[in-house]
Amino acid sequence: xxxxxxxxxxxxxxxxxxxxxxxxxxxxxxxxxxxxxxxxxxxxxxxxxxxxxxxxxxxxxxxxxxxxxxxxxxxxxxxxxxxxxxxxxxxxxxxxxxxxxxxxxxxxxxxxxxxxxxxxxxxxxxxxxxxxxxxxxxxxxxxxxxxxxxxxxxxxxxxxxxxxxxxxxxxxxxxxxxxxxxxxxxxxxxxxxxxxxxxxxxxxxxxxxxxxxxxxxxxxxxxxxxxxxxxxxxxxxxx
Numbered sequence: 196x197x198x199x200x201x202x203x204x205x206x207x208x209x210x211x212x213x214x215x216x217x218x219x220x221x222x223x224x225x226x227x228x229x230x231x232x233x234x235x236x237x238x239x240x241x242x243x244x245x246x247x248x249x250x251x252x253x254x255x256x257x258x259x260x261x262x263x264x265x266x267x268x269x270x271x272x273x274x275x276x277x278x279x280x281x282x283x284x285x286x287x288x289x290x291x292x293x294x295x296x297x298x299x300x301x302x303x304x305x306x307x308x309x310x311x312x313x314x315x316x317x318x319x320x321x322x323x324x325x326x327x328x329x330x331x332x333x334x335x336x337x338x339x340x341x342x343x344x345x346x347x348x349x350x351x352x353x354x355x356x357x358x359x360x361x362x363x364x365x366x367x368x369x370x371x372x373x374x375x376x377x378x379x380x381x382x383x384x385x386x387x388x389x390x391x392x393x394x395x396x397x398x399x400x401x402x403x404x405x406x407x408x409x410x411x412x413x414x415x416x417x418x419x420x421x422x423x424x425x426x427x428x429x430x431x432x433x434x
Contacts, residue, residue, distance in 0.1 A: 303429030
């Protein structure tokens with residue numbers, strides 16, 4: 196014997212079809228107004244549920260990513276930064292480089308929108324189904340150094356190694372820990388050809404030996420980062 200219509204909300208709850216349950220009356224009214232067939236009405240209900248789940252997935256992924264603020268590619272002023280190729284940014288927004296586990300280095304002076312682009316590309320990666328984590332370079336190195344001091348470095352490396360895309364912002368702006376080069380090298384090695392790194396820096400790669408205080412280890416880091424990489428030079432008029 197089939198269940199009555201009054202039991203429908205409870206059944207939808209048990210099936211975890213939250214969007215259909217919450218919007219049931221409106222969705223059914225839309226189906227009636229459109230004189231939809233049973234198959235078409237079912238498709239309408241399923242579409243609403245899928246869209247809600249996609250929205251929740253993106254919201255959760257964005258929350259986990261820990262972005263410092265909301266930025267989008269649509270909100271980037273390409274006219275103010277003529278040195279940045281909008282076509283290249285649109286290509287990067289497809290996130291094929293993330294799928295391939297490549298690195299992306301976004302280099303240039305302060306004020307040209309490096310962090311804006313990093314966050315916007317990170318949001319695109321989440322939209323396309325990739326896990327993302329954002330951290331300042333100082334915050335990341337500090338966390339690794341603390342993990343090392345407490346005998347928990349492996350735990351920290353595992354944490355930062357998990358996201359498909361790890362964004363490290365503002366490398367080179369502030370002095371790093373004395374052991375930063377070795378810690379960063381371990382992280383890059385952990386993620387090498389497994390997960391993507393997006394690094395923003397105000398220093399050219401030729402200056403990373405100075406940034407890390409160890410030219411030899413900095414060269415080893417760059418060997419891995421540049422093996423499969425894209426470099427975006429944002430040098431130009433500062434906004």
